Amino acid sequence: MIKYRLILLAILMSACSTAITAKGNFIRPVNSAEKEKYSCSFLGMVTASHGMGWSNGDNQESALNEARNKVADLGGNAMTILSSDGGTAFVPAVTFNVEALKCNFKK
16 A cells, blocks of 8 residues: 555646646757857747756756746747756746847858
8 A cells, every 4th residue: 555655646746747748848058259149039038937847957847847848838949048047945836037139040
């Protein structure tokens, strides 16, 4: 019986992470110089956060996955991380604020 409870707990906890979508997987991070180089157009601001992971690393990964998925939903192919917050012992939730961008990477 304990084995089934542990399996159920593992399933419930894994459901708390944000998976990256097929489109989100193609979002490329760019810095300021690359934004200029690739003539990136601003599509909007995105905020993504997560705080239910097993560790700080899990929270960061889930928040970044959420940000990439949201950028893809806006039609972007790139993003610039403007700020991040949290990810400490006192504030385990991680929040990223990013710019959603559409860049011309074929240059």
